[in-house]
Amino acid sequence: MSHALHAAQIETLNSAHSLPLLARWSVAFAVTVTKWDTRRRSRKHLIRLNDHLLADIGLDRLKARTEASKPFWED
Template sequence: MSRLVALTSPVTARVSLIARLAFALRVRQERRHLVQLDDHLLKDLGLSRDEVQAEAGRKLWDTPKR
């Protein structure tokens, strides 16, 4: 049984890494979409242009906790 666990653990870690990367890429895409919105749409969302620019400037790995 321990051999089976040892064989699957790297796969699980790899899947987790891929999932985190996919999540980070989705967040980056959402940030890019926010930048493209007009100011009146941002106001409807309760966001200012400065807040959106700050969010868009965050690093790829700087994602919200799930």
């Protein structure tokens, strides 16, 4: 289990305008890296789901492969 802050917690920190400039940049960087990591892990797991589970989330195998093939930085 990761001890990193959850993306929502980091977003909350990022919205605190009283932070010094370097701290805001650091938090913004952390938010970006966290989003990228979440996408990477989600796509990695998506491709491993069986057809029944894909149907439960409204995807077919082709759509799952298409989503999983996207680079982590692409939304």
